[in-house]
Amino acid sequence: MPESVSVTAPPPPAPVATARRAGDPIPVTEREWASAVIALARLAGWQVFAVLDTRNPARRLLAGWPDLVVWRPGRGVKYRELKTATGLVEPGQQATLDSLAAAGADVAVWRPLPSVQAALEAIRDELDPPSLDGREPRRTAATRRTR
Numbered sequence: 694m695p696e697s698v699s700v701t702a703p704p705p706p707a708p709v710a711t712a713r714r715a716g717d718p719i720p721v722t723e724r725e726w727a728s729a730v731i732a733l734a735r736l737a738g739w740q741v742f743a744v745l746d747t748r749n750p751a752r753r754l755l756a757g758w759p760d761l762v763v764w765r766p767g768r769g770v771k772y773r774e775l776k777t778a779t780g781l782v783e784p785g786q787q788a789t790l791d792s793l794a795a796a797g798a799d800v801a802v803w804r805p806l807p808s809v810q811a812a813l814e815a816i817r818d819e820l821d822p823p824s825l826d827g828r829e830p831r832r833t834a835a836t837r838r839t840r
Contacts, residue, residue: 720778727760727775730803733813737820738764757785759793759800763820772800780804788822 727745734741742762744755764770771791774786782790783801790800805812 694764721809723760723775723777723780726777726805726809729813730761730773730775730816733817734761734763734820736815737765739765739768739820757783757789757791759786765820768820769799771796774800776802776804778804781825783825804822 708790724745727743731741731743740763743760745760759772760775761773761775762770772790774782774790776782790802794800803812803816
């Protein structure tokens with residue numbers, strides 16, 4: 694009678710842990726970031742015009758235009774490009790932001806830095822009228838002006 698041979702598969706490799714250091718930004722997609730910012734702007738009483746996907750043929754004419762235009766009577770109009778923590782502003786986007794700024798527009802790139810919560814708090818401070826609670830707007834990495 695032939696001898697039976699037992700064959701076992703090697704154990705699967707252990708998952709590689711990717712340690713996140715304290716203070717590292719939590720990964721968030723641009724769409725998630727945009728949803729959070731839009732919700733916050735609307736809660737603060739701002740009107741919102743969003744151009745979030747220029748791959749859509751109907752929106753391709755707006756390529757390079759900032760992701761958000763928010764406005765509120767008595768508070769002005771703000772043009773905002775939304776980027777992830779590591780997202781890059783494309784040359785066409787930067788040219789549009791520079792052109793709007795040269796025309797006197799309030800432009801900036803908003804990022805979820807140093808954390809999504811901190812960035813949303815900074816944006817809230819910029820959008821909320823200081824007269825409501827006495828706070829002055831803070832400038833952080835999320836609301837730093839371009840150039």
